[in-house]
Amino acid sequence: MTELLFRGATVYTPDGPGDFDVSVSDGVITSVGPGGSGRGRVVDVAGKWLLPGGIDVHVHSRDPGFPDKEDFGTLTAAAAAGGVTTVIDMPNTVPAVDSAGVLEAKAALARSRSRVDFGLWALIRSSSTPEQLQALAAAGATGFKAYLGYGFDDGRKQVLYAPESDDPQLETPPDYGTLARLGPALAAIGLPVVIHAEDPAVLNSFKRPYETYADVLASRPPEAESVAISASAAVARQCGFHLHVAHVSSARGLASAEEAVAAGTSLTIETCPQFLWLSDADYQRLGTAMKMNPPVRTAADQAALREGLRRGVSGVVATDQAPHTDEEKAGDLEHAPPGTPGVQTLYLSCLELAKQMGDPWLATRWVSEGPAALAGLGESKGRISPGYDADLVLIDPTRSTTFSPRAMRSRQKHGALEGLRVSFAIDSVYLRGARVGAKAGGRMVTPSG
Numbered sequence: 001m002t003e004l005l006f007r008g009a010t011v012y013t014p015d016g017p018g019d020f021d022v023s024v025s026d027g028v029i030t031s032v033g034p035g036g037s038g039r040g041r042v043v044d045v046a047g048k049w050l051l052p053g054g055i056d057v058h059v060h061s062r063d064p065g066f067p068d069k070e071d072f073g074t075l076t077a078a079a080a081a082g083g084v085t086t087v088i089d090m091p092n093t094v095p096a097v098d099s100a101g102v103l104e105a106k107a108a109l110a111r112s113r114s115r116v117d118f119g120l121w122a123l124i125r126s127s128s129t130p131e132q133l134q135a136l137a138a139a140g141a142t143g144f145k146a147y148l149g150y151g152f153d154d155g156r157k158q159v160l161y162a163p164e165s166d167d168p169q170l171e172t173p174p175d176y177g178t179l180a181r182l183g184p185a186l187a188a189i190g191l192p193v194v195i196h197a198e199d200p201a202v203l204n205s206f207k208r209p210y211e212t213y214a215d216v217l218a219s220r221p222p223e224a225e226s227v228a229i230s231a232s233a234a235v236a237r238q239c240g241f242h243l244h245v246a247h248v249s250s251a252r253g254l255a256s257a258e259e260a261v262a263a264g265t266s267l268t269i270e271t272c273p274q275f276l277w278l279s280d281a282d283y284q285r286l287g288t289a290m291k292m293n294p295p296v297r298t299a300a301d302q303a304a305l306r307e308g309l310r311r312g313v314s315g316v317v318a319t320d321q322a323p324h325t326d327e328e329k330a331g332d333l334e335h336a337p338p339g340t341p342g343v344q345t346l347y348l349s350c351l352e353l354a355k356q357m358g359d360p361w362l363a364t365r366w367v368s369e370g371p372a373a374l375a376g377l378g379e380s381k382g383r384i385s386p387g388y389d390a391d392l393v394l395i396d397p398t399r400s401t402t403f404s405p406r407a408m409r410s411r412q413k414h415g416a417l418e419g420l421r422v423s424f425a426i427d428s429v430y431l432r433g434a435r436v437g438a439k440a441g442g443r444m445v446t447p448s449g
């Protein structure tokens with residue numbers, strides 16, 4: 001039996017921060033108490049902060065499918081370097097995760113490469129059946145993702161943005177009708193349903209070529225987000241399934257989500273560090289590193305999203321880590337693919353933001369406790385408490401970090417938060433009581449209850 005005793009750190013517990021000893025036995029926290037109360041081999045962590053490991057519920061491993069962009073090895077090396085000990089991977093890998101068989105094969109692949117624990121979202125297609133969804137849930141899916149506006153290429157087994165596909169056979173994208181048809185089954189299964197919330201009809205009406213960043217904003221107005229959220233929430237409320245809105249980027253989207261919650265919808269909101277730290281003015285500095293869908297919007301949107309986080313309207317910060325090759329991203333605004341890596345800078349950027357709001361510990365709710373609850377892991381991860389996995393991050397509050405391409409462990413080196421300086425550093429990271437190293441050791445996590 002391996003027993004460890006973390007001594008001397010300021011520990012963030014569900015009841016608040018304090019100077020506690022934390023004992024760990026066989027990867028699980030066994031006690032959190034005043035100095036001298038625990039047992040085990042002492043790890044002296046004096047002066048550090050001991051926080052629950054981060055859980056990023058929105059990453060794109062690109063694995064299998066696009067090994068030149070990323071794989072589970074590079075993704076989880078980046079996660080571990082940033083204090084993220086669990087990642088939940090999106091289903092638009094190739095083949096896309098639309099059946100239990102594909103999910104099981106992807107889980108085996110991820111297990112062979114992943115340095116941190118991982119979960120897998122499953123795909124909702126317009127042709128999905130209740131039986132397929134039930135089988136995906138039984139195979140351990142965290143929940144389901146519906147990409148509004150994205151069709152399915154059955155030949156290539158790939159999710160494709162419908163207006164950009166050259167395939168006349170492309171399966172129709174899932175829409176509000178799909179959610180209504182599958183709603184009773186989704187409610188019975190009880191797992192969350194994540195939407196990519198950009199209404200395709202609104203996008204089509206505003207579409208124009210991208211010559212400047214103003215064209216990006218004009219092409220993808222906040223109405224696309226707010227309409228998608230309101231319509232999906234109406235279906236979720238009527239059918240009784242939980243709706244999780246991915247990457248909320250606008251004040252209007254946030255307001256629509258808040259209205260839906262007030263109307264009684266079971267709904268959670270995720271926003272991303274890039275929307276909390278950047279605005280359209282940063283395009284001049286960052287160029288296409290900042291191109292993503294939905295887009296980084298105005299300073300007013302940024303302020304509203306920060307305020308929503310402070311008030312607890314949004315309880316989850318996730319990254320939408322979506323790497324491409326640096327060569328691809330070097331294309332012009334029209335052609336560079338959307339997305340940025342971010343998992344490595346999630347925890348520190350949130351600590352910095354929470355510190356600016358006056359309470360750095362808030363960050364643990366956004367990146368650990370809130371995401372654990374969403375992913376059905378609220379009884380095993382997301383807290384420093386007896387019985388919980390010893391997924392632990394030691395933060396050095398005396399050293400600062402500037403996000404730089406040299407430190408990036410993802411294949412794509414230039415992320416949207418490049419250059420941001422934060423007043424913390426990652427000291428070390430433990431996954432179930434063991435220092436995270438170069439080897440795969442991640443397990444698949446599945447929702448409980």
Ligand SMILES: [Zn+2]
Nearest residue numbers: 058090320322
């Ligand atoms: Zn995404």
